[in-house]
Amino acid sequence: xxxxxxxxxxxxxxxxxxxxxxxQLTQYSVEVPALPxxxxxxxxxxxxxxxxxxxxxxxxxxxxGVGMPFHHTHKLHEExxxxxxxxxQFQMDGEVIEVREGTVIAIAPGGKRVYRNxxxxxxxxxxxxxxxxxxxxxxxxxxxxxxDAVIWPE
Amino acid sequence: xxxxxxxxxxxxxxxxxxxxxxxQLTQYSVEVPALPxxxxxxxxxxxxxxxxxxxxxxxxxxxxGVGMPFHHTHKLHEExxxxxxxxxQFQMDGEVIEVREGTVIAIAPGGKRVYRNxxxxxxxxxxxxxxxxxxxxxxxxxxxxxxDAVIWPE
Numbered sequence: 001x002x003x004x005x006x007x008x009x010x011x012x013x014x015x016x017x018x019x020x021x022x023x024q025l026t027q028y029s030v031e032v033p034a035l036p037x038x039x040x041x042x043x044x045x046x047x048x049x050x051x052x053x054x055x056x057x058x059x060x061x062x063x064x065g066v067g068m069p070f071h072h073t074h075k076l077h078e079e080x081x082x083x084x085x086x087x088x089q090f091q092m093d094g095e096v097i098e099v100r101e102g103t104v105i106a107i108a109p110g111g112k113r114v115y116r117n118x119x120x121x122x123x124x125x126x127x128x129x130x131x132x133x134x135x136x137x138x139x140x141x142x143x144x145x146x147x148d149a150v151i152w153p154e
Numbered sequence: 155x156x157x158x159x160x161x162x163x164x165x166x167x168x169x170x171x172x173x174x175x176x177x178q179l180t181q182y183s184v185e186v187p188a189l190p191x192x193x194x195x196x197x198x199x200x201x202x203x204x205x206x207x208x209x210x211x212x213x214x215x216x217x218x219g220v221g222m223p224f225h226h227t228h229k230l231h232e233e234x235x236x237x238x239x240x241x242x243q244f245q246m247d248g249e250v251i252e253v254r255e256g257t258v259i260a261i262a263p264g265g266k267r268v269y270r271n272x273x274x275x276x277x278x279x280x281x282x283x284x285x286x287x288x289x290x291x292x293x294x295x296x297x298x299x300x301x302d303a304v305i306w307p308e
Contacts, residue, residue, distance in 0.1 A: 009251065014259055016257065016258065017257070019256035019258065046260070053232060056289060072297050076296055105169070106206055112167075130208030135206070144227045144229060150221070
């Protein structure tokens with residue numbers, strides 16, 4: 001079984017990929033330990049692909065009518081679900097949250113989470129993980145503005 | 155000046171927000187040290203808003219024709235730009251990368267980066283930051299599947 005990889009360009013300090021339009025996410029797939037021997041289409045992890053060392057990101061297309069078959073928690077990772085397009089439901093701490101474009105859910109490691117696409121259209125979302133408590137600076141404290149002129153090619 | 159905050163719901167292990175449709179991001183704004191006294195519309199940081207401790211995320215709407223006026227680097231933070239909708243250009247390490255829906259760029263702290271929306275439509279993107287080298291487990295090593303039954307309300 002061939003594994004499709006996105007178009008990639010790297011430089012000294014960066015790696016960039018072109019995933020294509022969200023609808024095309026189905027071309028990518030992953031294997032997960034929870035479902036050995038099966039490739040899950042419409043899911044791609046970016047950490048190994050892009051050489052990330054402080055976070056993991058997955059990009060996901062969840063088909064109409066599909067739901068996660070189990071709850072899960074984490075040991076050390078804070079997790080953020082960010083919904084890009086479509087509609088679904090998220091369940092945690094006894095709450096059912098309606099998710100759609102612009103919904104963001106931040107979860108502490110111990111939160112028992114499950115979600116589903118209970119709509120008739122595909123649901124697109126990101127899942128971002130980082131180790132809880134590891135960010136010691138704010139974004140603006142950490143950023144350094146350069147005085148070099150900004151020049152764009154014609 | 156009033157500051158608009160997104161609708162928010164929190165539980166023991168989570169915080170969720172509803173930002174609304176991407177077009178509505180203009181209602182949010184931030185102040186940044188680089189431009190004191192000015193509120194930048196169409197930008198929202200999630201760390202303080204959602205109680206994140208391992209990452210920072212900003213959600214951004216960049217108007218047609220606008221470009222960042224300076225390059226910047228980071229001290230400790232790995233940074234990922236993930237483009238949701240629209241078109242623009244990103245410049246780094248001597249490369250000009252065309253960005254659009256599905257473009258993801260991962261940058262090491264020392265990378266001198268700048269970008270612009272050189273199109274006639276708004277550009278929507280996320281910027282995610284975490285401290286380089288802090289992720290010690292993979293997502294699947296860190297996840298724990300629960301045997302509890304998944305029950306959705308009717």
